[in-house]
Amino acid sequence: MTTISPEDINKLLPQTQCRLCTYNGCLPYAEAIANQGEQTHLCQPGGIEVYTKIQATIHKPKSNIAIEHIKTYDSKPHIVSINLDECIGCTKCLPACPVDAISGAPKATHHIIEHACTGCDLCIPTCPVDCITIKPSNQLPERNFLLTQYQKKEAREADKIAQKKEKLDTVINKLSNNSNDIIAQALERARKKRLQHE
Ligand code: SF4
Ligand code: SF4
Ligand code: SF4
Missing domain, CATH: 1.20.5 (Single alpha-helices involved in coiled-coils or other helix-helix interfaces)
Structure with missing residues (x-):
């Protein structure tokens, strides 16, 4: 068990809030590491770099076994897009986005706020008419901006x-x-x- 605070660990995480670590976001994962001794190699977007930083912060040496178990995150940088002709305004995608990158009201066409989208894809399976698609992007949001978006939504x-x-x-x-x-x-x-x- 470590005495490092969850906030210290959270500072090292990418803040995409993608839940690939199986936690409900970066902060919950950081809390699990700090308070429950969770493994430190579960952040897929962070990969070996983030794993190494966390190990250094909690004063533990790197383990080759852990490195071998870091899942390959081969997803290319992308955002998503809503097909405006198909969106039925059901609002089901809104709660799925951890960083408030979707705008819309009931029965009205929804839009992606592109500068806030991380391409985490969490919204895609929520759409009953499959009108959310992936599109390439080289400009993913900056981590402090994402952290603020996540905190506002929470x-x-x-x-x-x-x-x-x-x-x-x-x-x-x-x-x-x-x-x-x-x-x-x-x-x-x-x-x-x-x-x-x-
Ligand atoms: S960015 Fe890493 S720590 Fe944050 S939710 Fe995704 S997998 Fe978990
Ligand atoms: S709009 Fe979809 S892909 Fe983009 S950040 Fe939100 S949930 Fe993730
Ligand atoms: S879930 Fe799909 S149809 Fe419903 S509001 Fe979102 S994009 Fe539109």
Whole structure:
């Protein structure tokens, strides 16, 4: 177990948020390395370079076995594109993008914000009409920009969850108050009946 902070490790990760490491993004992977002793060679886009930097940061020597297990990341730099004639505006691709690179509203054509797209391809399988396709690009976003995009999206999602919880709590409180009222009324009716028979 290491005493290095997740933030220190996260600084070394590419921030494409592609989930190829099997974690929900770069920060969760960094947290797993720092807090649970996760293996350090799982970032495919980072490859040997990132693996070497992480090992140096946590003061561990490189292992040839780990290097052999780094999966080849042979995907060429690319972004994706939405076929505007086919998009049905279902919004299913929006939550899939970890860096907010898709814009669109229900029943309206969606667009890729090209300067934010990393080509992680996470949106492609979500499209029910297969209208998201790959196109080559040599200008992938800079990692600090991606980190900010990811943090903004995570904060927005956390807000949504908090708002839903607040609404649910309000409904539960109302139901609970109503049921207390109903019980109180029933008890009052029973008390009156009892008095009538005495
Ligand atoms: S860039 Fe590396 S660490 Fe980040 S999500 Fe992808 S595989 Fe995981
Ligand atoms: S638009 Fe698609 S490919 Fe581009 S970053 Fe978002 S999820 Fe990844
Ligand atoms: S999932 Fe496909 S059809 Fe639905 S909004 Fe996205 S691009 Fe359009």
